[in-house]
Amino acid sequence: MTEIEQALAAFADFMWGPQLVFLLVGGGLFFTFHSRLAHFKYLKHSFDLLRGRYSADGGKGEVAGDISHFRALATALAGTIGVGNITGVAVAITVGGPGAVFWMWVTALVGISTKFYTASLAIMYRGYDDAGKLQGGPMYVIREGLGKRWLPLAYLFAVAGMFGTLPVFQVNQLVQITRDAVAIPAGIVSADSHFTFDLIMGIVLSIFLFAVAVGKVKRVSAVAGSMVPAMVLFYFLITGYLLLSHITELPAMLALIVTDAFSGEAVSGGVLGAVILIGVQRGVFSNEAGLGTESLAHGAAKTNEPAREGLVAMVGPIIDTLLVCTCTALAILVTGVWEGDAIGVTLTSQAYDQVFPGLGSYLMLIMVFVLSTTTV
Numbered sequence: 001m002t003e004i005e006q007a008l009a010a011f012a013d014f015m016w017g018p019q020l021v022f023l024l025v026g027g028g029l030f031f032t033f034h035s036r037l038a039h040f041k042y043l044k045h046s047f048d049l050l051r052g053r054y055s056a057d058g059g060k061g062e063v064a065g066d067i068s069h070f071r072a073l074a075t076a077l078a079g080t081i082g083v084g085n086i087t088g089v090a091v092a093i094t095v096g097g098p099g100a101v102f103w104m105w106v107t108a109l110v111g112i113s114t115k116f117y118t119a120s121l122a123i124m125y126r127g128y129d130d131a132g133k134l135q136g137g138p139m140y141v142i143r144e145g146l147g148k149r150w151l152p153l154a155y156l157f158a159v160a161g162m163f164g165t166l167p168v169f170q171v172n173q174l175v176q177i178t179r180d181a182v183a184i185p186a187g188i189v190s191a192d193s194h195f196t197f198d199l200i201m202g203i204v205l206s207i208f209l210f211a212v213a214v215g216k217v218k219r220v221s222a223v224a225g226s227m228v229p230a231m232v233l234f235y236f237l238i239t240g241y242l243l244l245s246h247i248t249e250l251p252a253m254l255a256l257i258v259t260d261a262f263s264g265e266a267v268s269g270g271v272l273g274a275v276i277l278i279g280v281q282r283g284v285f286s287n288e289a290g291l292g293t294e295s296l297a298h299g300a301a302k303t304n305e306p307a308r309e310g311l312v313a314m315v316g317p318i319i320d321t322l323l324v325c326t327c328t329a330l331a332i333l334v335t336g337v338w339e340g341d342a343i344g345v346t347l348t349s350q351a352y353d354q355v356f357p358g359l360g361s362y363l364m365l366i367m368v369f370v371l372s373t374t375t376v
Contacts, residue, residue, distance in 0.1 A: 024290040028110025046311040072301035084286045089328040090347040096278030099260030101329040103279025108321035111289025119313030122295035123306035136299010138292035170372040181361035239327040246334035253333040287317040
């Protein structure tokens with residue numbers, strides 16, 4: 001078993017290596033300069049589209065697709081705003097120091113351009129599945145846009161995506177915080193013996209997700225559309241209160257993020273490249289820009305205008321990384337818990353426990369439950 005774990009770890013390290021920075025950040029920069037920042041000029045238009053101020057058909061008659069712009073964005077955010085925004089940021093700070101947050105910001109900024117292009121392509125090159133239903137996604141972009149010669153890539157990415165997007169991390173963190181915040185304090189399980197509890201939690205979670213999934217995209221979008229915005233607002237409220245209670249530390253922590261981004265002192269060995277790599281990894285894990293998964297949701301949008309959906313998709317990294325992840329990072333930094341030994345969701349819980357004694361862990365439990373289940 002140890003050999004298998006080591007082999008998987010080595011493979012993951014290779015796949016998430018320096019080439020990741022080149023492909024994702026480099027690709028995002030290419031799209032940014034290729035567009036001459038044109039899509040950034042229409043950022044306000046993105047929010048107008050989300051508010052439904054423009055017709056879905058763009059004056060072109062019958063509209064293809066199943067869900068609105070808002071539902072498409074909410075479904076995409078349900079897959080991105082999740083455990084990575086809470087525990088992934090904590091891991092980034094623990095391993096890469098405060099400077100990793102800066103490189104998460106960089107990844108998000110170039111990811112805005114990537115999202116614009118991928119979502120636009122998802123509308124331009126939609127295709128029909130075996131049931132004759134119109135669908136969108138990277139596999140249809142390859143099939144309809146590149147032709148049959150490139151079809152093997154669609155199967156390759158489908159297989160890679162099947163394994164690469166397994167929600168193992170989300171479920172693991174949800175079970176962990178439930179166990180630490182509820183089961184162990186209540187004496188239901190012990191810290192050393194909790195296999196049965198973990199198994200039951202997995203079964204219950206599977207049943208819940210099955211009830212949502214059988215409704216396919218419309219039910220998923222309905223659940224995501226109601227739960228994700230509410231959780232984001234709730235998270236902003238409690239984090240805003242935390243930051244206001246430590247407002248005097250905010251300027252120093254923001255400065256630390258920037259200075260540490262170019263020093264690498266917080267990383268073992270002081271390697272600057274490691275800080276950049278960790279920041280990019282966590283940023284991509286957070287907003288999924290460049291992975292292609294977001295185009296599955298945006299490809300189902302009810303619109304005949306590809307650029308419109310591209311503009312809507314741009315909002316994703318802004319909300320996900322530049323807002324939610326930054327809130328988590330600042331909460332961890334201003335409370336000083338990042339200098340301790342805790343990691344992951346436990347570190348984030350400690351930050352909120354300082355401001356909400358006895359409630360912080362339960363608040364995180366609620367957040368992780370909702371965000372992990374919608375991500376899954």
